[in-house]
Amino acid sequence: MIYQILTIPNKILRERSEEVTNIDRNIIKTLDNMAETMYAAPGIGLAAIQVGIKKRLVVIDCDYNQETKKNPHYFINPEIIWKSEEKRSYKEGCLSIPEYYEEVERPSKCKVRFLDKKGITKELDCEGILATCIQHEIDHLDGKLFIDYLSRLKKSSIEKKFKKSNKRKN
Ligand code: GNR
Ligand code: NI
Numbered sequence: 001m002i003y004q005i006l007t008i009p010n011k012i013l014r015e016r017s018e019e020v021t022n023i024d025r026n027i028i029k030t031l032d033n034m035a036e037t038m039y040a041a042p043g044i045g046l047a048a049i050q051v052g053i054k055k056r057l058v059v060i061d062c063d064y065n066q067e068t069k070k071n072p073h074y075f076i077n078p079e080i081i082w083k084s085e086e087k088r089s090y091k092e093g094c095l096s097i098p099e100y101y102e103e104v105e106r107p108s109k110c111k112v113r114f115l116d117k118k119g120i121t122k123e124l125d126c127e128g129i130l131a132t133c134i135q136h137e138i139d140h141l142d143g144k145l146f147i148d149y150l151s152r153l154k155k156s157s158i159e160k161k162f163k164k165s166n167k168r169k170n
Contacts, residue, residue, distance in 0.1 A: 003037045003051035005095050008162045013096055014143040017049050017056045020076050023119045027057070027076070031117065034059045035072040043095045045133045047140035050096050058137040062129045078114035078138055081123070083107035090132045092146045100158055104149050106135050 006012055020027060030053060038046040038059055048057040058075040088108035093101045109127045112134055116122050126134050136146060147155045 001033045001036065002040050003033060003053075005037065005041065005046075005050055006052055007096050007098060008145070008147075009159060010096075012052055012054075013049060013140070013145065015049065015054055016143050017047070017054045017141040019056050020115070023076060023115065023117065027055070028117060030055070031057060031059060031074050031076075035061075035070075035074075038072070039064065039070060041095050044129070045137045046095065047137045049140050049143075056141050058134070058141070060130070060133050060137065062133055074117050075112070075134070075137070076115040076117070076119075078112050078134065078141075080110050080135065080138060081113045082111040083135075084109040088132075090129070092132065092136060094136070094146055096140075097145065097147060097158065097162070100147075102146070102150055102154065104132075104146050106132055110135060112138075 030048065034046050034048060034051065034057065037051060044062050045058065045060040048055045056077045058078055059072050061070060061072045064070055084107045086108045087105045089103045089105045091101050092104045108131060110131050112124050112126060114122055147158055
């Protein structure tokens with residue numbers, strides 16, 4: 001099942017998602033649907049809050065393209081337990097802020113702790129696009145968007161644009 005993706009200025013995107021306490025059939029189904037939604041979008045990552053589900057669930061597949069097999073990575077209650085001093089800048093996009101891309105500087109490497117689908121605690125060393133993407137997704141779980149890192153001028157102009165475009169639709 002493909003979920004509908006919420007876009008700014010929807011206030012749900014600003015809420016903090018809740019920890020998952022029990023990995024039941026419903027959670028597994030939600031993760032599978034999130035992956036389907038991510039591939040359909042298409043995107044390289046998706047946080048549950050982007051489809052209106054306020055749970056700390058993330059799916060990522062950074063190296064998917066038409067020639068490669070799908071290889072979704074599922075993260076339950078992910079947290080960053082280490083980040084590098086070294087930073088890198090990457091032109092980010094977000095399915096909740098369609099067709100807008102801007103450079104964002106973040107730690108170039110990080111270590112993430114999470115539960116897998118079986119409820120086993122795992123740790124993963126991330127670098128490159130995966131490091132950028134997992135930080136972007138964990139931000140979503142805390143109600144944060146990549147435009148929050150931009151200048152006030154850039155942020156307010158993009159917010160204004162999306163407020164207007166929503167008015168035209170309604
Ligand atoms: O599809 C996505 N691409 C992307 C590119 C650079 C940095 C982060 C991302 S994540 C984004 C999908 C999305 O909005 N996830 O929350
Ligand atoms: Ni996003």
